[in-house]
Amino acid sequence: DAKTTQPPSMDCAEGRAANLPCNHSTISGNEYVYWYRQIHSQGPQYIIHGLKNNETNEMASLIITEDRKSSTLILPHATLRDTAVYYCIVRVATSGTYKYIFGTGTRLKVLA
């Protein structure tokens, strides 16, 4: 019942931008896109989220297409510590709150 599709792995050179794509073609109008990452099987760490507009914070930028069927997470200057599995998540409403539907994630390896 995954709502997102991501490439299984990507490499990125240290210091360069890492662009991680995600397809969510069945997303509904009120469902947000969230990005988390998981380093060494630790608990997932929040990165950024958005609905329609592009978003930027101190960690990353999120670009969402106008039709909302896909998005891209951008890490502007990747470091070795950014090596992790990155999950693109659709947040769906349920019983008065929201639950996360995780995809299978992209394993990003930042190379020295």
Next chain:
Amino acid sequence: NAGVMQNPRHLVRRRGQEARLRCSPMKGHSHVYWYRQLPEEGLKFMVYLQKENIIDESGMPKERFSAEFPKEGPSILRIQQVVRGDSAAYFCASSPTSGVDNEQFFGPGTRLTVL
């Protein structure tokens, strides 16, 4: 402000035994979510609880699994008569409210191994 706490971090059980996993949400958070992660897979939602209430258990297996979040104390995920297929990492998350911007904060997880 301590983050979400889970214990034990590692748990080994033999087939047929019971496993109890504990989760203490962040201070001020009254919403708790449990997820399961099988090896090389993403996290799968299991159950959502508020204090003393199960709100959504659509991801819980129908048998052997139960969850609670009592008025006092941590949330407990209980697995009875464990089988090898229950071996996984179990993550708990908490959020302060059910509002639009209720980012979920995850704990470090409990890794269950069934021998």
